[in-house]
Amino acid sequence: MIELNNIHRDFQVGEQTVHALNGINLSISAGEYVSIMGPSGSGKSTLLNIIALLDQATSGSYCLDGHDVTHLDETILAKTRREKIGFIFQFFHLIPRLTAYENIEIPLTLAGIAPKLRRDRVTSALDAVGLTDRASHKPDQLSGGQRQRVAIARATIMHPAILLADEPTGNLDSHSGIEIIELLEQFNQQGVTLLVITHDASLGQRAHRNIRIIDGQSST
Amino acid sequence: MQFPDLIRLSLRTLSSHRMRTILTTLGLIIGIASVVLLTAMGKGIHQFVLKEFTQFGTNLIAIFPGKTTTFGMSGATISTVRPLTQDDAVSLQKLDQVISAVPLVQGNARIEAGHKQRRANVFGVSAGVPEVWQIKVQQGRFLPDDNVNNPRAFAVLGSKLRAELFPNSNPLGQRVRIGADRFRVIGVMESKGQMLGFDLDDSIYIPAAKSLEMFDRNGVMEIDLLYKPSLSSNEVETAVRRLLIARHGREDFTIITQDQMLSSLDDILNVLTFAVAALGGISLLVGSVGIMTIMTIAVSERISEIGLLRAIGAEQKTIFQLFLLEALTLSTIGGCTGILLGGCCVIMLQLLLPELPLQLAWGYILFAFLLSLVIGMISGVFPAIKAAQWQPLEALRTE
Ligand SMILES: Nc1ncnc2c1ncn2[C@@H]1O[C@H](COP(=O)(O)OP(=O)(O)O)[C@@H](O)[C@H]1O
Ligand SMILES: [Mg+2]
Numbered sequence: 001m002i003e004l005n006n007i008h009r010d011f012q013v014g015e016q017t018v019h020a021l022n023g024i025n026l027s028i029s030a031g032e033y034v035s036i037m038g039p040s041g042s043g044k045s046t047l048l049n050i051i052a053l054l055d056q057a058t059s060g061s062y063c064l065d066g067h068d069v070t071h072l073d074e075t076i077l078a079k080t081r082r083e084k085i086g087f088i089f090q091f092f093h094l095i096p097r098l099t100a101y102e103n104i105e106i107p108l109t110l111a112g113i114a115p116k117l118r119r120d121r122v123t124s125a126l127d128a129v130g131l132t133d134r135a136s137h138k139p140d141q142l143s144g145g146q147r148q149r150v151a152i153a154r155a156t157i158m159h160p161a162i163l164l165a166d167e168p169t170g171n172l173d174s175h176s177g178i179e180i181i182e183l184l185e186q187f188n189q190q191g192v193t194l195l196v197i198t199h200d201a202s203l204g205q206r207a208h209r210n211i212r213i214i215d216g217q218s219s220t
Numbered sequence: 221m222q223f224p225d226l227i228r229l230s231l232r233t234l235s236s237h238r239m240r241t242i243l244t245t246l247g248l249i250i251g252i253a254s255v256v257l258l259t260a261m262g263k264g265i266h267q268f269v270l271k272e273f274t275q276f277g278t279n280l281i282a283i284f285p286g287k288t289t290t291f292g293m294s295g296a297t298i299s300t301v302r303p304l305t306q307d308d309a310v311s312l313q314k315l316d317q318v319i320s321a322v323p324l325v326q327g328n329a330r331i332e333a334g335h336k337q338r339r340a341n342v343f344g345v346s347a348g349v350p351e352v353w354q355i356k357v358q359q360g361r362f363l364p365d366d367n368v369n370n371p372r373a374f375a376v377l378g379s380k381l382r383a384e385l386f387p388n389s390n391p392l393g394q395r396v397r398i399g400a401d402r403f404r405v406i407g408v409m410e411s412k413g414q415m416l417g418f419d420l421d422d423s424i425y426i427p428a429a430k431s432l433e434m435f436d437r438n439g440v441m442e443i444d445l446l447y448k449p450s451l452s453s454n455e456v457e458t459a460v461r462r463l464l465i466a467r468h469g470r471e472d473f474t475i476i477t478q479d480q481m482l483s484s485l486d487d488i489l490n491v492l493t494f495a496v497a498a499l500g501g502i503s504l505l506v507g508s509v510g511i512m513t514i515m516t517i518a519v520s521e522r523i524s525e526i527g528l529l530r531a532i533g534a535e536q537k538t539i540f541q542l543f544l545l546e547a548l549t550l551s552t553i554g555g556c557t558g559i560l561l562g563g564c565c566v567i568m569l570q571l572l573l574p575e576l577p578l579q580l581a582w583g584y585i586l587f588a589f590l591l592s593l594v595i596g597m598i599s600g601v602f603p604a605i606k607a608a609q610w611q612p613l614e615a616l617r618t619e
Contacts, residue, residue, distance in 0.1 A: 054531055054612050075535050082533020093528040093616070097236040109225045110534050154532065 001161070001193055002028040002051060007060035009046050009216075020046040021057070022216035028195070030161065033188045035207035036197045043216040044197045045166055051195065052087050052164050053077050065161070082111055086155030086192075088165035088184075092147045094139040094154075100146075101126065101135040104153045111158065125153040129183060145176030152183055162193045169203065181206065221538050230546040233518075234553070241550065244514040248507030248554030248595070249561060252588050255500030256562025259584040262493030264577035269489060273482060275412070277354045280478040281445040281456060283312075283464070287472055302468050303439020306368040306428055309346065315463060317447050317456045320348035323368075323440040325431040331424055332397040333385040340381050341423040342398060344431025344440075350409075352446040355420070360392045360407030363427055371427035375403035379411040380421035398424065399434055453477040497584050504591060507554065512599035515547045519607045526607055527615025540608040547600025548593065555592030559585055 009021040020043045028034055036044050049055035050062065053069060061070045069080065081087075094103045104125050108118045126132050129149040139147055148168060155163060165184060169177030181196070181203050188194040198204045212219050234241045285304045309323040325344035330337055343349075347365040350357055363374055375396055382391055391405045403426060412420040428440060447456040457475050465471055519526075526539055562585075566578050 049613060052531070054616075075537075078530065078533050078535040081531065087531055089528075089616075093524065093531075095525055095528070097233065102232075106529070107532050109229075110221055110529070110532070110538060112222050112225075114222075115225075158533075 001030040001032075001065060002026065003061075003063035004051070005061045005063075007047075007050060007057045007062065009043070009050065009055070010058045020216055021050075023060070024213075024216070024218050026211070026218060028193060030193055031188070031191050033185065033194045033208045034196070034211060035204040035209070036195060036211045036213060037199070037201070037204045038213035042213045044213050046216075047213065048164050048166050048195065048197055051162075052085055053081050054087075082107060083158060084161050086152075086158070086160040086163045088148070088151050088155050088163070088168045090167040090170040092139070092144075092151045092171075094147055094150055096139050099136045099138055100131060100142065100150045103139070103150055104157055107154060107158045121157060125157050128156075128186075129153045143176070144172050145179060148172065148176075148180050149183065152180070152187075156187055156192070160192070162195070163187055165194075165196045167197050167199065169198065169200065174200075177203065221534075221541070226541055226545045227549065229542060230549045233546060234549060240514065241553070244510050245507070245550060245554035245557065247510045248504065248551060248592055249558040251500060251503035251505075251507045252555055252558025252592055253562035253565065254503055255497055255588040256559055256580070256585055257565050258496035258500050259493055259581035260562075260566045260578045261576075262489075262496045263579040263581040263584075266486075266489040266493060267579055268577035269485065270482065273485060274478075275354065277352070277446065278478055278482070279447050279449050279451075279453075280352070281447065281453065281460060282476050282478075283308075283443045283445070283460065284441075284474045284476070285439055285472070287474055302472055303437075304443055304473060305439055306346075306432075308464065308467060309428075309440070309443045310368055311467065312443060312445060312460060312463060313348075315459055317451050317459050319446045319448060320351045321446075322346050322348040322352045322444045323428045324442040324444060325428050325435060325437060325440050327431060327435040329398050329434065331381065331385065333391075333394060336385050338381065338384050340378070341419070342431055342434070343423055343425045344428040344434075345425055346428055348446070349425060352444050355412050356410040358408050358410040360405075362407050362409075363425060364406075366427065368427075369429055371429050373401065373403045373430065374406045374427070376407040376409060376425040377405060378409050378419075378421040378423040378425075380419065381424055382408045384422075396424070398426070401430065401434060403430075453479040493581065493584070497581075497588075500588070501591070504588070504595060507592075508551075508595035508599050511547055511550055511554075511596060512603070514550070515543065515600055515603040516606075518546065519543060519603045522607075523610060523615050523618040526610050527612050527618070530610070530612035531616060536608040539610075540604045543604035543607045544597070544600045547604070548596040551592045551596025551599075555589045558592070559589060 004024055004026040007021050007024040008019070011018040011020055024047060036047065038044050046055065050057055057070065061068060063069070065084065101122055105118055105122050108121060126135055129152055131146060131149055131153070134142060134146060142150065163184065168180055168184065172180060177200070184194055184196065196207065204210055283304065306323050309321045312318055313321040322345050327342045328339060329342045330339050345363070346368065347363050349355065350362050358379065362376055366372055377391060385391070385396065386394065391408060394405050396403050396405060445460065457477055460475060461471065464473055529539060563580065566580060569576055570578055
């Protein structure tokens with residue numbers, strides 16, 4: 001499903017070059033549940049962003065679903081993100097003036113799906129994350145855990161094959177953190193490939209496979 | 221992304237900043253409303269003036285004695301000018317193209333009837349007046365087609381003069397005196413109202429030969445021609461000029477066709493309407509600056525939202541469309557509200573001041589509306605391009 005080959009990612013900061021990723025090789029099959037851990041600044045987010053097609057490697061190759069996606073133009077990248085990948089952020093990134101329902105609906109709208117078809121899908125997505133009674137609430141009327149659940153519903157509404165989460169519990173108390181992880185695991189049990197970056201070792205251990213990133217290199 | 225969704229989302233955004241939306245569009249609203257109102261005034265005045273000038277009909281030509289030379293020496297030439305005469309009018313009337321020709325000698329005199337008297341306009345004319353000036357006879361008949369040099373002493377009263385001199389009695393057959401001359405009243409004209417300050421109703425019509433004597437003139441002041449409606453004014457003008465040159469030996473007269481007068485009047489009035497529209501247009505410009513400013517602010521406020529949308533699969537094109545449509549929606553709201561507001565002002569003015577000539581200028585209104593769309597387009601395009609250029613990650617990181 002995901003094949004990374006000798007991935008490097010360099011950032012130019014003024015005169016200096018920061019080597020965020022130093023030759024990462026990684027292979028993840030469909031349906032796997034992988035956690036990514038490592039010290040702060042080790043390159044975890046950079047790696048996940050490259051997998052999410054939000055960022056491009058400086059060198060190396062990336063094969064997604066059997067297609068080489070190392071060099072694609074913006075329009076196709078956007079389409080691939082929309083259709084194959086669900087992304088969950090540490091800071092939720094909900095649109096504050098839209099309701100929970102409308103936030104979840106956005107990917108369907110972007111994909112040009114007709115309003116009639118959207119309604120059923122959003123309703124069942126709300127149900128899946130247990131927020132049916134919060135459909136018309138704005139983000140600032142929801143708790144952190146509820147916000148993240150809205151974000152998860154939004155990330156999964158297009159039925160992506162891959163779910164990527166960058167410290168999804170980093171902004172939550174441990175109780176709602178566990179709830180969020182359990183919710184993500186439910187999607188994994190339905191066959192979605194799940195990659196989670198986490199600081200919390202106990203949460204990380206729940207994955208079938210743990211990847212440690214140190215100084216831009218993986219050590220399994 | 222489907223078009224209705226784009227509209228829905230931009231309306232959603234605009235309505236979540238209601239106050240800001242209102243303030244932003246206010247400039248545009250006032251601009252469009254003033255274009256609507258000012259052009260309504262311009263067009264109203266336009267129609268009012270044209271109506272004043274066409275109430276005597278449109279197939280008219282007026283001939284005046286004297287020729288204004290290009291050297292502006294008219295003062296020197298006037299003394300050598302051969303005056304226009306009644307005989308000129310008679311021979312003009314014989315032209316095929318001409319339906320009727322009326323000589324005019326106008327003056328002001330005291331008119332007496334019994335014990336009553338009044339100063340009024342005296343029009344020395346011929347039998348053709350009702351036809352050429354398009355005034356109807358209300359009672360009796362107009363001056364008969366007498367020999368122009370030896371007419372009978374008949375007079376016809378304007379409606380106001382009749383009311384003043386014969387308030388309670390039938391004027392037909394009665395005698396009136398103008399200066400030393402006595403006339404018999406044979407008709408009364410219908411009311412025609414004012415024409416640029418001349419009260420046609422406060423007038424008396426007598427044969428031209430009588431008023432030439434009365435005011436001691438050797439020529440008429442003007443000859444008015446009514447020509448056949450199927451002809452062009454140019455054809456008639458040529459025929460008239462040829463005839464008068466043949467009679468006078470040279471061109472010592474000036475021909476003004478109603479067409480020429482109307483078209484130059486029309487030009488002037490169009491410029492007037494355009495000028496007031498342009499004035500309103502300036503406030504549109506101010507309105508567009510407001511939209512441009514607010515769109516630039518909107519983009520910088522929502523960078524992380526742009527990042528989010530891009531991250532979950534919005535194409536650059538979609539981001540561009542979202543922001544452009546927001547600007548367009550903003551300006552469309554402003555445009556429509558402005559037209560409504562301007563329209564309401566016009567209707568209210570019409571109710572309060574029915575005298576005021578107002579006429580909605582739909583051409584300009586449509587133009588103003590389209591202009592507001594163009595304004596939205598232009599002031600939305602650059603912020604929208606900037607929005608679309610953000611890379612997802614950079615945008616997500618911006619708070
Ligand atoms: N856009 C960027 N510009 C410059 N340096 C960056 C950028 N993004 C990440 N880095 C650097 O790359 C390294 C890895 O960052 P990151 O992947 O965010 O670490 P982690 O998520 O593991 O904490 C860090 O040293 C960080 O400073
Ligand atoms: Mg990170």
